[in-house]
Amino acid sequence: MKFVDEARIEVIAGDGGKGAVAFRREKYIPKGGPSGGDGGRGGSIWAEADLNVNTLIDYRYARMHRARNGDQGGGSDRYGRGAEDIVLRMPVGTQVFDEDTGELLHDLTRHGERVVLVRGGEGGLGNLHFKSSTNRAPRQSTPGTPGEQRRLRLELKVLADVGLLGMPNAGKSTFISQVSNARPKIADYPFTTLHPNLGVVRVAEERSFVIADVPGLIEGAAEGAGLGHQFLRHLQRTRLLLHLVDLSPFDDERDPVAEARAIVKELRKYDAELHEKPRWLVLNKLDTLEGAPGARGTPRSQRVADFRRRLRWNGPTFEISALTGEGCAELCRAIWEHLDAHRERPPAPLDEAADPRFAASAPEAAAEDAPAAPDPDDPRFRPLDSR
Numbered sequence: 001m002k003f004v005d006e007a008r009i010e011v012i013a014g015d016g017g018k019g020a021v022a023f024r025r026e027k028y029i030p031k032g033g034p035s036g037g038d039g040g041r042g043g044s045i046w047a048e049a050d051l052n053v054n055t056l057i058d059y060r061y062a063r064m065h066r067a068r069n070g071d072q073g074g075g076s077d078r079y080g081r082g083a084e085d086i087v088l089r090m091p092v093g094t095q096v097f098d099e100d101t102g103e104l105l106h107d108l109t110r111h112g113e114r115v116v117l118v119r120g121g122e123g124g125l126g127n128l129h130f131k132s133s134t135n136r137a138p139r140q141s142t143p144g145t146p147g148e149q150r151r152l153r154l155e156l157k158v159l160a161d162v163g164l165l166g167m168p169n170a171g172k173s174t175f176i177s178q179v180s181n182a183r184p185k186i187a188d189y190p191f192t193t194l195h196p197n198l199g200v201v202r203v204a205e206e207r208s209f210v211i212a213d214v215p216g217l218i219e220g221a222a223e224g225a226g227l228g229h230q231f232l233r234h235l236q237r238t239r240l241l242l243h244l245v246d247l248s249p250f251d252d253e254r255d256p257v258a259e260a261r262a263i264v265k266e267l268r269k270y271d272a273e274l275h276e277k278p279r280w281l282v283l284n285k286l287d288t289l290e291g292a293p294g295a296r297g298t299p300r301s302q303r304v305a306d307f308r309r310r311l312r313w314n315g316p317t318f319e320i321s322a323l324t325g326e327g328c329a330e331l332c333r334a335i336w337e338h339l340d341a342h343r344e345r346p347p348a349p350l351d352e353a354a355d356p357r358f359a360a361s362a363p364e365a366a367a368e369d370a371p372a373a374p375d376p377d378d379p380r381f382r383p384l385d386s387r
Helices: 172-179 256-270 299-311 328-341 362-369
Strands: 006-012 045-050 064-066 086-091 094-098 104-107 114-118 149-156 162-166 197-204 207-213 240-246 279-284 317-319
Touching: 006 114, 045 094, 104 114, 114 149, 162 172, 162 256, 172 197, 172 207, 172 328, 197 328, 207 328, 240 256, 240 328, 256 299, 279 299, 299 317, 317 328
Parallel strands: 006 064, 045 086, 162 207, 162 240, 240 279, 279 317
Antiparallel strands: 006 149, 045 114, 094 104, 094 149, 197 207
16 A cells, blocks of 8 residues: 555535424414424534554545535424534544644544544524514524534654664665564665654563654755655654664765765754754664674774764764674664653652641641640539539
8 A cells, every 4th residue: 555644635514404493283282382493413524543544545535525514403393413423534643734824733643532623513593492471483593503614734643662764775674674573675776665664673571662664865855855854754753763874885985974974964954853852873784894793903893983983973872783683682672771761751649748738847747646635614524523
């Protein structure tokens, strides 16, 4: 199925039905009074987050969604039937914007979350509601209110804990296939990945996180080179970025340091907040260089030391081989420890004993705990000889 992460739709809610003007006409009841019922409610349109939906492709081709109007009221106190609501199923992570104002209306981040996009109109009142002691035969009613109408822009941002950055053919797809059950397309030409891929990495039985692989960036992506910035939005929800660098390119003219700087530059152009997210450097394809991990004086250690010196990078650095799996387990454990350390904890329950607002001074506390002195005027506390 084609992956679509942006769509524009128009949603139109149903109008409320018109109230009826009618009178009760039965044998032997010459003046039955008003009996016009209310109109039915117009149909509303809802959006529901569904984990079984992975793309917005359904809304790329079906752009108009219109709910039915409510039925008109009838005589004999018959109310018009309300129209059924329409539920649009969307992927978890979809953001709903107003196309005209650009305002963010809803952010669907949980499975089963349901929000109303446009609300249907209310049904009109029949003449049954207008009778009074001075108006025994009212002939007025009200029309139903019109339903809401909006033009919306839908944007899908995948929900992941960790995002992968890097040039094309840096080994991002190979890495996510090594550490998870994801099976993205892998080939020896650039831009093999054309849409985001998600994988669940399990460090232990109850320890896992979600990692996202997006198409590679190249220099000039802000001006539309390559696939541009259109997929970087999927990294905005992540809590950690892994910058993968091919430290052993086949082309000798390619400079890994220049490519790493180009990625950081494009990241800053797209979003300053995304650029400020925690970012780790992952040096990939080290299995093609001679030398054991951690050994000094080898071509591998010299290449790594020269890269870090020229890049002037002092942050966390990991050496891996996505193809053989070398260093991937250690990297995944470090990622889990980082995510667990920075996870939002639920607030602790309020302890009145430890809360200074509830702490009384020692004399006051002792006075409260001490038994009250007996009232001398109370006959129950008088001595026996005085009775």
